[in-house]
Amino acid sequence: MQRMRNPQLFGMKLSLYLYVATTVVIAACGSVQQTAVQQNMSPEPFRPQLHFSPQRAWMNDPNGMVYFNKTYHLFYQYYPDSTVWGPMHWGHATSADLVHWQHQPIALYPDSLGYIFSGSAVVDVQNTTGFGREGKTPLVAVFTQHNPQGEKQGRLDFQNQSLAFSLDEGKTWAKYQGSPVLSNPGIRDFRDPKVLWYADANKWIMTLATQDRVTFYSSPDLKNWKKESEFGHLAGAHGGVWECPDLFSFTHNGEKVWVLLVSINPGGPNGGSATQYFTGRFNGTVFTPVDTATRWIDYGPDDYAGVTWSNTGERKVFMGWMSNWQYAQVVPTKTWRSAMTVPRELSLVKQGETFLVASNPINELQTVTEKPVSLAGTMEGTFSGPAKLQVSATEPTDVTITLSNKAGQRVTLGYEKATGNYFIDRTASGHTTFEKGFAARHVAPRLSIQKEMSLTLLIDQSSVELFADNGLTVMTSIFFPDDGFSNVSVESPEKKNLTVVQLSPMKPVINQPPAARQ
Ligand code: FRU
Numbered sequence: 001m002q003r004m005r006n007p008q009l010f011g012m013k014l015s016l017y018l019y020v021a022t023t024v025v026i027a028a029c030g031s032v033q034q035t036a037v038q039q040n041m042s043p044e045p046f047r048p049q050l051h052f053s054p055q056r057a058w059m060n061d062p063n064g065m066v067y068f069n070k071t072y073h074l075f076y077q078y079y080p081d082s083t084v085w086g087p088m089h090w091g092h093a094t095s096a097d098l099v100h101w102q103h104q105p106i107a108l109y110p111d112s113l114g115y116i117f118s119g120s121a122v123v124d125v126q127n128t129t130g131f132g133r134e135g136k137t138p139l140v141a142v143f144t145q146h147n148p149q150g151e152k153q154g155r156l157d158f159q160n161q162s163l164a165f166s167l168d169e170g171k172t173w174a175k176y177q178g179s180p181v182l183s184n185p186g187i188r189d190f191r192d193p194k195v196l197w198y199a200d201a202n203k204w205i206m207t208l209a210t211q212d213r214v215t216f217y218s219s220p221d222l223k224n225w226k227k228e229s230e231f232g233h234l235a236g237a238h239g240g241v242w243e244c245p246d247l248f249s250f251t252h253n254g255e256k257v258w259v260l261l262v263s264i265n266p267g268g269p270n271g272g273s274a275t276q277y278f279t280g281r282f283n284g285t286v287f288t289p290v291d292t293a294t295r296w297i298d299y300g301p302d303d304y305a306g307v308t309w310s311n312t313g314e315r316k317v318f319m320g321w322m323s324n325w326q327y328a329q330v331v332p333t334k335t336w337r338s339a340m341t342v343p344r345e346l347s348l349v350k351q352g353e354t355f356l357v358a359s360n361p362i363n364e365l366q367t368v369t370e371k372p373v374s375l376a377g378t379m380e381g382t383f384s385g386p387a388k389l390q391v392s393a394t395e396p397t398d399v400t401i402t403l404s405n406k407a408g409q410r411v412t413l414g415y416e417k418a419t420g421n422y423f424i425d426r427t428a429s430g431h432t433t434f435e436k437g438f439a440a441r442h443v444a445p446r447l448s449i450q451k452e453m454s455l456t457l458l459i460d461q462s463s464v465e466l467f468a469d470n471g472l473t474v475m476t477s478i479f480f481p482d483d484g485f486s487n488v489s490v491e492s493p494e495k496k497n498l499t500v501v502q503l504s505p506m507k508p509v510i511n512q513p514p515a516a517r518q
Contacts, residue, residue, distance in 0.1 A: 046333050046462040046480055049508035050386040051322065052101050053339040054091060058083050061244060061305035062319050062340055063090055064121035064141050067312045072098050073170050075107055077118060083337045084329045088115040097364045098343045100509055107173050108164055113180065118192040118244055119143025123311045128221045131165040139166045140222055144191035145180060157184035159191045163222060182225045187211055192244045194307055201284040207247040212238055214245045214262060228285045235292035236276050239267015246307040248316055250348040257348055258282040259357055261297060263305050265325050269296050270442040272326030273304040279355040290355060297359060299444030300424060300475035303341050316346040317362060322463055322478060327435035332480050341465060341476055342458055349472065351449055358471035361458055368509060372502040379490045381503045389457040389488060392500040396446060396453045399492045403459060403485040411479055413466060415453065420446050422468050422475060430481030447472045
């Protein structure tokens with residue numbers, strides 16, 4: 001892995017982290033005053049107020065996302081000793097509503113089998129593993145162990161799949177002593193297991209990233225795995241290695257339609273890391289795509305390694321890492337690095353003969369969204385803290401939305417009729433020189449065939465997420481202005497086409513202090 005070739009940075013310890021003891025949040029008269037000091041967080045520049053971020057140190061992929069006993073669990077790739085990537089642990093946070101997160105102690109530490117790489121978690125309702133005791137349902141984590149010595153020795157089999165389980169709702173975890181449960185057959189990139197219960201055949205299915213394809217395995221008990229099939233070496237995008245797959249289904253007109261997410265790095269539509277998807281059928285053995293076209297769950301540069309929560313029934317909630325390996329380790333945050341996207345509800349949309357996957361911010365975010373204010377008159381507004389902006393038009397129309405601060409730093413985004421593209425331009429967004437490709441204008445095709453056009457923006461301190469046409473085209477972009485953006489203006493040569501231009505302040509979401517270490 002390329003990012004490991006940075007050894008001088010690995011030992012780097014973070015400077016002492018200062019606790020800020022009190023939290024004062026004043027939300028007054030419908031507009032949010034940003035006097036908030038996030039509990040146990042200093043009011044650092046760039047710190048997201050709507051998005052999950054680690055209190056300190058390095059974070060990448062979301063892992064082990066599972067819903068159990070009214071709690072959403074989020075685990076994540078975490079290196080507590082530095083603000084760059086290193087020996088991976090699983091950090092942990094919990095939430096009752098997917099909006100307010102409570103930091104928890106680290107769940108999994110590296111051991112003699114290696115670092116704890118990405119993976120998933122499932123509720124083993126039937127106790128197929130036998131890990132359950134005294135009627136307690138086990139939560140089981142299935143993850144890759146990456147052995148750095150094996151990698152250094154030039155071996156090919158240094159990534160293997162392991163298990164850990166929890167009998168106290170994710171508070172403490174025991175590693176399964178029989179790990180690895182799936183040994184590497186000699187494939188250098190052999191990682192990121194996403195497991196689901198395939199009820200039709202009473203078995204678990206593991207979708208694993210295996211270099212330039214995914215490989216499906218099945219198991220009766222999560223411990224013994226059998227290879228079923230491979231998919232993808234001739235399908236979709238292949239500009240980089242395949243990572244972090246996910247397989248899940250929607251019911252469409254009484255039939256199951258399966259979605260396969262696959263992240264690739266590099267080779268994204270706007271450079272670096274990105275996540276593509278396929279739709280198709282899955283029969284417990286083979287995935288057969290509807291077509292092999294390349295489609296992206298998010299066309300922007302900053303949504304990677306995203307997968308869905310398990311055990312949420314028909315509902316599919318997705319969250320990605322809001323960064324890009326191209327620059328993730330050099331962005332100008334000081335005490336922590338990276339945030340997650342907002343959780344997004346996925347849905348299936350049939351357009352002609354193809355299925356598209358739409359992503360929209362989860363409804364729970366309404367609880368922190370205040371009443372919208374129409375900007376239709378001046379086409380300008382101000383905000384402080386997170387905000388949601390909605391623009392709709394009767395037909396595809398040139399629109400430029402500018403988010404800016406007093407220093408004149410800005411991000412512009414919108415739609416361009418001549419090319420049929422949505423765009424986000426962060427060339428003048430503030431700090432951009434830390435990586436040569438960062439200052440760029442990114443584009444994404446309009447996929448909707450509906451006449452009406454709509455843009456919903458979620459704006460935070462250092463990110464914007466654009467959900468166009470009810471989530472058919474999505475773009476996420478991060479940026480680092482000296483002060484958070486507080487002005488918005490909307491311009492269009494065909495203003496008469498605009499039916500909605502409205503801004504809703506959003507309440508900052510406060511990360512809770514960590515639970516006491518065990
Ligand atoms: C994706 C990824 C995964 C791997 C993890 C390591 O960003 O490269 O494939 O498991 O990060 O931190």
